[in-house]
Amino acid sequence: MQCFTCPFCGPRDETEFFYGGEAGKERPEPSAEVTAERWAEWLYGETNSKGPSREIWLHLTCGEFFLMERHTVTHEVFATRATRGEEA
Amino acid sequence: MAGNYSAFRLLREGLRGHSGWQPAWRDSEPKDSYQVVIIGGGGHGLATAYYLARNHGIRRVAVLEKGWIGGGNTGRNTTAIRSNYFYPESVALYDFALRLYEGLSRELNYNVMFSQRGIVVVAHSEAEMEMAARVVNAMQINNTDAELLTREQVLEKVPLLNQGKDARFEIYGGIWQGRAGTARHDAVAWGYARAASALGVDIVQNCEVTGFLVENGRCVGVETSRGTIRAEVTGMAVAGHSGVLASMAGFRLPIRSFALQAMVSEPVKPCLDTVLLYMGTGTYLSQSDKGELVIGGGLDRVLSYGQRGNPPMQEQVISGLLEMVPAFGQLKLLRQWAGIVDVVPDSSPIIGPSPLPGLFMNGGWGTGGFKAIPAGGWLFAHLLATGEHHEISRPFDLERFRTGRLIDEAAGSAIPH
Numbered sequence: 001m002q003c004f005t006c007p008f009c010g011p012r013d014e015t016e017f018f019y020g021g022e023a024g025k026e027r028p029e030p031s032a033e034v035t036a037e038r039w040a041e042w043l044y045g046e047t048n049s050k051g052p053s054r055e056i057w058l059h060l061t062c063g064e065f066f067l068m069e070r071h072t073v074t075h076e077v078f079a080t081r082a083t084r085g086e087e088a
Numbered sequence: 089m090a091g092n093y094s095a096f097r098l099l100r101e102g103l104r105g106h107s108g109w110q111p112a113w114r115d116s117e118p119k120d121s122y123q124v125v126i127i128g129g130g131g132h133g134l135a136t137a138y139y140l141a142r143n144h145g146i147r148r149v150a151v152l153e154k155g156w157i158g159g160g161n162t163g164r165n166t167t168a169i170r171s172n173y174f175y176p177e178s179v180a181l182y183d184f185a186l187r188l189y190e191g192l193s194r195e196l197n198y199n200v201m202f203s204q205r206g207i208v209v210v211a212h213s214e215a216e217m218e219m220a221a222r223v224v225n226a227m228q229i230n231n232t233d234a235e236l237l238t239r240e241q242v243l244e245k246v247p248l249l250n251q252g253k254d255a256r257f258e259i260y261g262g263i264w265q266g267r268a269g270t271a272r273h274d275a276v277a278w279g280y281a282r283a284a285s286a287l288g289v290d291i292v293q294n295c296e297v298t299g300f301l302v303e304n305g306r307c308v309g310v311e312t313s314r315g316t317i318r319a320e321v322t323g324m325a326v327a328g329h330s331g332v333l334a335s336m337a338g339f340r341l342p343i344r345s346f347a348l349q350a351m352v353s354e355p356v357k358p359c360l361d362t363v364l365l366y367m368g369t370g371t372y373l374s375q376s377d378k379g380e381l382v383i384g385g386g387l388d389r390v391l392s393y394g395q396r397g398n399p400p401m402q403e404q405v406i407s408g409l410l411e412m413v414p415a416f417g418q419l420k421l422l423r424q425w426a427g428i429v430d431v432v433p434d435s436s437p438i439i440g441p442s443p444l445p446g447l448f449m450n451g452g453w454g455t456g457g458f459k460a461i462p463a464g465g466w467l468f469a470h471l472l473a474t475g476e477h478h479e480i481s482r483p484f485d486l487e488r489f490r491t492g493r494l495i496d497e498a499a500g501s502a503i504p505h
Contacts, residue, residue, distance in 0.1 A: 002390070
């Protein structure tokens, strides 16, 4: 069992967390001007990094989203921090 | 080359002290250029090479494998083969694979030990039986074999199941596909490798692709750890590493890579002669010819390229197993491992041209690539040889994510993905 550190609750079991998607994706706006290609890219396009990765996670227990930087091969977690007031 | 395998040959070699066997396939040095380069020496890559040579007469083909052939997901799956899907496009694809599997040992002159022992999917409530009936109807309409089982019929097939009054998942009935089964996974890779090699295909191991050669916006080959290799057409069949190659080629895919783990118990006497899946637990298992129970379940929940499983999912799979057959609680686990699978939002594969001209992809098989190997190879070879889709692979083009015409088996079939 791996522990992730919720910026609000501290270290908790990995089963309390849910992957929310890769960080840094910006929803294209305004919707009327978004082409099918751009929309599909936003909706489905994944970098799916092997190695260091910046991800948005949800701590199911407290309901807060936060940013986690981790390594997708070693599973080492470099940092977790709140996204509030910051760029994701 | 190695010559044909036969009972007579076995007898002759037996009398000669087995001194006459040759390596089954050539371990090649890479040449400077090929007509087709296939990245990934797993089942799909090797099958693609074989069908390029056999169906299309294209023999200047190289399969580039960064490790050893069949060492990725082809050697890490639970060997189940089935076509119990919901949508016509999916059944057409997976049943094509199943039909090819039915003749594969003869076709390749290599015993892939395909055993059509059937699969039982157990349903636990009236509502789940309605879902089961829906899937069975769909499968029958789509021309593959499926039957609805009553509780008694399920228990007749698998008497060991938990029938206690306090069972968490009551046995209500189930789905039966009799043509489903298991095959020896390594033999599928080795059989295709041997047959492809005999037709002139180069199989190059320890050859990792590190980049793509792009000229005038078109892929014209690959950079590898063993030098530059030019190709008129390049295909990738690298499962969980599709995203890594896509990054090298400069595009993104609708793919997330997860670890999918499996495990085997110590060997025991024959006790399970079918593939068994519970809708309620998501755990499934079969018994190997050696007597080990081969056990699998769902994906690990954390995206990963580490080829090992995390304990939470292992615990869930095993607790599911013990709910299904409490008697298996006495068994010891022998091995546990994981492969990296490429999961697509609609749980259907991607076969088609990539955004980089000259580069084609076969991937996104997620948790179910092994069962599809012969079809994946056949259809991908067709695409690489002609530049056009086979009618079975057309719906699985990458374009579906732009048009929105997904083939959502994640929601459609009664199988966890």
